Amino acid sequence: MSSRDSILASIRRHTGVRHEMPELTLEAITYADKLATFSEVLAGAGGKAIELRPGEDVNEVIRREFPEAKRIASNLKEITCATFNPDELTDPRELNGTDVSVVEGSFGVVENAAVWLPRQVRYKGLYFISNALVILLDKTQLVHTMNEAYRRTASMDYDYGVFMSGPSKTADIEQALVFGAHGPIQVVVLLK
Amino acid sequence: MKVGLFIPCYINAVYPEVGVASYKLLKHVGVEVDYPIDQTCCGQPMANAGFEDEAARLALRMEEQFKNYDYVVGPSASCVAFVKENHPHILEKRDHACMNSKKIYDICEFLHDVVRPESLPAVFPHKVSIHNSCHGVRELHLSSPSERNIPYYSKLRDLLSLVKGIEVFEPKRVDECCGFGGMFAIEEPEVSTCMGQDKVRDHMSTGAEYITGADSSCLMHMEGVIKREKLPIKTIHIVQILAAGL
Amino acid sequence: MSTKHTIAAARFLKNKENEAWHDHTLWMVRTKRDKMSHSLPEWERLRELASEIKLYSNSHLDTLLEEFEKNAIANGAIVHWAKDAEEHNEIVLRILRQHEARNLIKSKSMLTEECHMNEFLMSKGIDVVESDLGERILQLMHLAPSHIVMPAIHIKREQISEMMEREMGTEKGNIDPTYLTHAARKNLREKFLHADVAMTGVNFAVASTGEIVVCTNEGNADMGTSFPKVHIATMGMEKIVPNLEALGVFTRLLARSGTGQPVTSYTSHYRRPPEGQEFHIIIVDNGRSDILAKPDHIRTLNCIRCGECMNTCPVYRRSGGYSYTYFIPGPIGINLGMLRNPEEYSDNVSACSLCLSCSNVCPVKIDLGEQIYRWRQDLDKIGKASKEKKVMSFGMKFLMERPGLFNTALKFAPVVNHLPRFMVYNGLNAWGKGRELPAFAKESFNDMWKKNKVR
CATH class of the missing domain: 3.40.50 (Rossmann fold)
Structure with a gap:
């Protein structure tokens, strides 16, 4: 018997009472001011939310936030401040040394300031390898909770996707919080 | 309502004054209270140490002692909880349906939920x-x-x-x-x-x-x-x- | 009557400063967790749902795993099944050899600890690199984790600084956590870029879509899988959740419980491998299907490894992860150890005052403390009960079953109050190590009642 079959046989042999799947009824929290709460929670997670003013150019804001940045990666047409298109690279390792990456988020989750990023770049490493990540997000695209979030992703197709809440972090040295363990040290969500 | 006062072993031996205060308090709030004599232990020490079966006879004894009372009330939350949570399955093994578990109360719980006194004469400026x-x-x-x-x-x-x-x-x-x-x-x-x-x-x-x-x-x-x-x-x-x- | 836990705990407590730091720091995490749980009015409902979903999924593992496998294969993953640790390790080695891999970059996985995979692979010449910072620190110090979420919680920054100076050439004496973390970032970046194969654990496997979900704060799992051509994800079979809607319940509870964050920085969903790459998923039993046959302990399979039972446990906080003999410490570890091998791991059962804080904190409502109580009842049967405890319990029973004898004993008990200190507070009296004995009353309540002194 294959391991697969013997494991399944063992499960069947040992399973006693078969419990019902509960009805997932839940009165989940809602937030009165989604945008304000999202920004506040994001700050708590070490990120920064910036609301674009009417008529303000995204590129100006990025330049203002990262005046020192030399290598700016983006495959988005509107990001004219990008110095290269990461999708044109033949090896994802060449992404190393990127100062800022600019990507587009699908929607945000207010309760935890996570942004859903289904892979829309050639190499998903882009989301993690640059020192700073700028996520463009339509500010009308905010859901209250993860429950709501998964109802949205259920109808999406993606090969890889990540809910990202703020920068990479660790507290593995004496519980002291440090940003930029491996991934971005800074995350800015630009709300359009 | 008839209340049987439950005095656990270490209160009996070390803190009898807690038993006395319990009795006085229950009397004061107008409860008919009695003490079934010669109580010893509910069996929790043995059970928590891993010898639950050793508590069976003590549990049976308590059942006998308190069978004529409407409530069992004791000044020890942990012992009360033991009777309530564990006596039933311990006694089940002896084919006895536990009665105490349904009528036992910690004295605070009993005062708070059942007697509900609106005032007490107590003064304690501390x-x-x-x-x-x-x-x-x-x-x-x-x-x-x-x-x-x-x-x-x-x-x-x-x-x-x-x-x-x-x-x-x-x-x-x-x-x-x-x-x-x-x-x-x-x-x-x-x-x-x-x-x-x-x-x-x-x-x-x-x-x-x-x-x-x-x-x-x-x-x-x-x-x-x-x-x-x-x-x-x-x-x-x-x-x-x-x-x-x- | 000392157990191995008692002895190791006493050793841990000798360094009072470290013990106080450990207790205080983990309590702080518990406080953060409380703040998070109180921020959601539906918290208790979420726990209830999480528990019920797990009871459902763990009693339908056969159908859910088959559904998961079917969908994962349709997504282009290669699914393996491992009965035990040995088979798991062989599968990993086989994949590595197929790709002539010499090095493996991995993110944190308690399952690979359970399988002793790193030692096995290294003995076969594979360079295994842990990429979670805490795990990397421990790997370079040749130590095991002492906590499942904060693996290096017992290590001081000075020790880390010394190790990193030796291993990565950091400045001597620089103990700044930011400096050290960023130095490790730089060092590990090279490992990420040049690894042959990446390995991750699995926090959740979604049956209805065939995808796996990995949660990290560092982003090391995602960084690891971004460059090599092969990704191996390994999962205990209880990681299965029926669908995305159910997953939403767990991702709301996991980090709030474990670290007091609203969510981990990264909740990564791996569904299909990128073109030209391989995605392997290993489903591991290693004793889990046997637990299904133990109704008293089946809820341990609910565990989502958040680690909060350790943070809340007053014994764990004051005795440290190494005082337990199973590789997972704390309340869940006591139980999982007993399920693994009760003869071997019974020493941990003493590490519990039955306060039941763990059962109340657990996001998936495992009756952790109650199960420890039940394990204690089994110790005598397997010949692992403490002799002294047995003697005391039987002695007490003998006394308590004989009220006449009990009353007589109480009459003479006050004599003990007047014994010279050296007779009472000697090495035989464990109570006397830090506490005075209670003084017996001159008259017991039984006596007072009989003498009509109670009125």
């Missing part, structure tokens, strides 16, 4: 820190456990609000274990002692003169620490405060 004991909180639900997201309540605090002159506090780690745990205290003496020391200091940081609670066992453990280190705080069972002046 600062006290409530010891929310593990089994009182997490088995008998005497207060809201700090782990749960439910509205705050404390039956002990409610009862103490009937006492004149008292100032009530709670420690920062509001219901962390004091480290008694029955035989845990002697099987893991170092950890248990450390827990006891930390707990007493947490109570002391409130500025209280007394640590009070519904469990003499926890109070006994903390008293051991206090006496060893000669700390400026005392322990007192909550019924002794509620019965003050009776």
Whole structure:
């Protein structure tokens, strides 16, 4: 018997009472001011939310936030401040040394300031390898909770996707919080 | 209503005054109370040590002693919780359907939920820190456990609000274990002692003169620490405060 | 009557400063967790749902795993099944050899600890690199984790600084956590870029879509899988959740419980491998299906490894992860150890005052403390009960079953109050180590009642 079959046989042999799947009824929290709460929670997670003013150019804001940045990666047409298109690279390792990456988020989750990023770049490493990540997000695209979030992703197709809440972090040295363990040290969500 | 007073072994031996205060208090609030004579132990120490079956005869004995009472009421949350939670399955093995588990109450729970006195003559002009004991909180639900997201309540605090002159506090780690745990205290003496020391200091940081609670066992453990280190705080069972002046 | 836990705990407590730091720091995490749980009015409902979903999924593992496998294969993953640790390790080695891999970059996985995979692979010449910072620190110090979420919680920054100076050439004496973390970032970046194969654990496997979900704060799992051509994800079979809607319940509870964050920085969903790459999923039993046959202990399979039972446990906080003999410490570890091998791991059962804080904190409502109580009842049957405890329990029973004898004993008990200290407080009296004994009353309540003194 294959391991697969013997494991399944063992499960069947040992399973006693078969419990019902509960009805997932839940009165989940809602937030009165989604945008304000999202920004506040994001700050708590070490990120920064910036609301674009009417008529303000995204590129100006990025330049203002990262005046020192030399290598700016983006495959988005509107990001004219990008110095290269990461999708044109033949090896994802060449992404190393990127100062800022600019990507587009699908929607945000207010309760935890996570942004859903289904892979829309050639190499998903882009989301993690640059020192700073700028996520463009339509500010009308905010859901209250993860429950709501998964109802949205259920109808999406993606090969890889990540809910990202703020920068990479660790507290593995004496519980002291440090940003930029491996991934971005800074995350800015630009709300359009 | 006929109430049988349940006095656990260590209260019988070490803190009989807690039994006396319980009796007086129940009498005062107009309850018909009696003490079935020659009580010993509910069996919890053996069971927590891993010898639950050794509690069976004691459980049967308690069933016999309290069979003619409407309520069993005792001044020890942990022992009450043991009867309530564990006597049923212990007795099931002896083909006996446990009756006590359905009618047993910790005395605070009984006063708070059943008798509901609107006033007490007690005066206790002191600062006290409530010891929310593990089994009182997490088995008998005497207060809201700090782990749960439910509205705050404390039956002990409610009862103490009937006492004149008292100032009530709670420690920062509001219901962390004091480290008694029955035989845990002697099987893991170092950890248990450390827990006891930390707990007493947490109570002391409130500025209280007394640590009070519904469990003499926890109070006994903390008293051991206090006496060893000669700390400026005392322990007192909550019924002794509620019965003050009776 | 000392157990191995008692002895190791006493050793831990000798360094009072470290013990106090450990206790305080983990309590702080518990406090953060409380703040998070109180921020959601539906918290208790979420726990209830999580528990019920797990009871459902763990009692339908056969159908859910088959559904998961079917969908994962349709997504282009290669699914393996491992009965035990040995088979798991062989599968990993086989994949590595197929790709002539010499090095493996991995993110944190308690399952690979359970399988002793790193030692096995290294003995076969594979360079295994842990990429979670805590795990990397421990790997370079040749130590095991002492906590499942904060693996290096017992290590001081000075020790880390010394190790990193030796291993990565950091400045001597620089103990700044930011400096050290960023130095490790730089060092590990090279490992990420040049690894042959990446390995991750699995926090959740979604049956209805065939995808796996990995949660990290560092982003090391995602960084690891971004460059090599092969990704191996390994999962205990209880990681299965029926669908995305159910997953939403767990991702709301996991980090709030474990670290007091609203969510981990990264909740990564791996569904299909990128073109030209391989995605392997290993489903591991290693004793889990046996637990299904133990109704008293089946809820341990609910565990989502958040680690909060350790943070809340007053014994764990004051005795440290190494005082337990099973590789997972704390309340869940006591139980999982007993399920693995009760004869071997019974020493941990003493590490519990039955305060039941763990059962109340657990996001998936495992009756952790109650199960420890039940394990204690089994110790005598397997010959692992403490002799002294047995003698005491039987002695007490003998006394308590005989009220006449009990009353007589109480009459003479006050004599003990007046014994010279050296007779009472000697090495035999464990209570007396830090506490005075209670003084017996001159008259017991039974006596007072009989003499009509109670009125």
